[in-house]
Amino acid sequence: MAEGPLGGNPVIAPAPERLSRLRGRLGALRRDQRGTALVEFALVALPLFLIIFGILDFGRALNYYNDMTQLAGQGARFAAVNQEPCTQGQASCGTASANFQQDLAAWADSPELKNKVQVCIVSDPSTTTVGTPVTVKVSYQFKFLPLIRAIPITLSSTQTERSETSTATYVQGGPGC
Secondary structure, eight states: OOTTTTSSSOOOOOOOHHHHHHHHHHHHHHHHHTTTHHHHHHHHHHHHHHHHHHHHHHHHHHHHHHHHHHHHHHHHHHTTTTOOOOTTTSSOOOOOOOOOHHHHHTTTTSSSTTTTTTEEEOOOOGGTTTTOEEEEEEOOOOOOOOOOOOOOOOOEEEEEEOOOOOOOOOOSSSSSS
């Protein structure tokens, strides 16, 4: 403690040289740039990664839609000529049967779509004649990233072709029709 110049009153403040030393250190910390890049990266990283993974997930959805479009086209062609889609390991393909939708779903290129895609034959096979439209609809419930998984979208594709046979042996409908 230092005595005040006017009568011995104690002064409760640090000595002037300690105060200037403290201000010098605080000023140096304020001017120091260490760690700012880490803080800036932490602020930018979450939106950046959401955008990157969103683009990748949108590409995955687009690939599934493309696979489903091909599947609907192949299914409509098989139904138009009344043929069963050959599954892998099957020796020969016969006429279409009640398993038409399941066999067609197994044709999906993407592993996640195999047997999870819903194949629906919209046309009634009992009224099929040559030239009657045969419609096959393929749909799949797509779920995005876990952060926005609560907003699933339904991807679907429909293909119609003219029947080339007078009798159809496949069954109308399918799971989710």
